[in-house]
Amino acid sequence: MRAEPATATDPAEELARRALGDFGIDREAALRFANRRENVVFRVTSGSAEWALKVHRPGYRTDREIESESAFLESAARAGVNVARPLRRRDGSHVAHVTDAQGAVAQVTAQEWLPAATPIGSSPDTFTGRSRPAAAHLRELGRTIAALHDCAERSGAPEGYDRPAWDAAGLCGPAALWGRASGLPALTPGQRATLAQAQDTLATELAALERSAATYGPIHADLTLENVLLSAGRIAVIDFDDCGEGWYLFDLATSAFFLTGHPEADALLAALLDGYRERRTLTAADAAAWQPLLLARSLSYLAWSVERPDEEATRFHLEHLLPRIVRASSLYLATGRTGWPELVLG
Missing domain, CATH: 3.30.200.20 (Phosphorylase Kinase; domain 1)
Known part of the structure; x- marks a missing residue:
């Protein structure tokens, strides 16, 4: 924005x-x-x-x-x-x-104040292929996300922790944290029906995901490229405004989503996941949960736009994200896959 x-x-x-x-x-x-x-x-x-x-x-x-x-x-x-x-x-x-x-x-x-800090990339420019975050920065981001998750798994939620839950209800339920993508005024009747069905399907599927200390806990929940800075030669994470409890994999899905539109999406995602795997193991269960969490993350951006019609980000979402998310939702309902890169186990 x-x-x-x-x-x-x-x-x-x-x-x-x-x-x-x-x-x-x-x-x-x-x-x-x-x-x-x-x-x-x-x-x-x-x-x-x-x-x-x-x-x-x-x-x-x-x-x-x-x-x-x-x-x-x-x-x-x-x-x-x-x-x-x-x-x-x-x-x-x-x-x-x-x-x-x-x-x-x-x-x-x-x-x-983090000194001389600059974002490692632009989400809109990366999604549209106008720019490409450095693979080294994405690998370091992967390691940083893994360190956050190690901390969350080891320490759990701090005493008195009171934050929103990015669970099935928080992502795709009737009272989702950022609302419902199907509420966008600009949708055609067909698009609205597709997105509503996708949200309902995801709400059921996400509710069945494992929620153990190894998979679910305190997360950042907004790890876009703009919230990852290069400061004094190190990767730094900012803007914990939306932090809460959720699946650790959701943090990776958030960092990955705006990579999916890039012509080199597979290579960019591989760099992010390679860094993560240096510290934490990704399992077959993670691979199975990847597509629904990636789609749920994408739908949340459309939902965010419902009550912000005049934002520059909303205009970008409608022009560039909406067509791809509708196609991915339709494909997911038919096949269980979005057409976006898979989480490949290394």
Whole structure:
């Protein structure tokens, strides 16, 4: 999604500045707008130290959910995964509360700022073949995802963990986390019927997948190329906003989906999976679950677009993703395969 600049009258900047002291940061620190997506992010500089300060979208997450995200980040950092470590407030919590001019209470959090960080690729450009992420970066991403999953399997969910579940109901159920792809207004009657049937079929099939500590636990759930940065020569993972519980394989499916449209999709996917297999084993059960999870991931992007008709990402989804996802859904209903690359066991 395209970042929108903050304006001179944007109240988010004032909220961010008023929260600085809660995290032990000088209130006179330099504050610069960085990004606006679901939340508004500012870059904070004080001397040689830098942080990312996030003003959260009202009503999107509870304090407990944000604290759970922070606990997951801290657990990942302790396991050696390169993430932006969250800052704690003076009382040990992670969420500051600032009241705006209308009396509404905003949630603000802070994290380390990752130096000289750039995404390893663009999802739209990769999907359409306009660019190609480096195979070395994809292999390192695979190793990083495996490290996250090792940490999740070893440690389990942090105490008090309260995050959404990317399970069968969360992906394809009547009240799926990002909604239902079949609700897109732009669909033809035939497309709507195909997507609705695919969602219902997947909801049943995903419900039968194994949910053990070895296959299911805390996941990032949004490991697109934009959320994987190259910082100081290392791969770093950002934006845990959608983290929750789910199948570990879903993280791989998320990283893989935008590779599937590229002319060299097989080679790109092989690099990602080769890196993952350096740390974790992929099984025959994973290979069987790959196609339904990949299709469920793709449908979630269309579902996300239902309530965001004016977003640049929605326009891309309708033009480039929709035709391929409808074809893949139709093929899946007929054969159990999408036509997208398989998870090949090495």
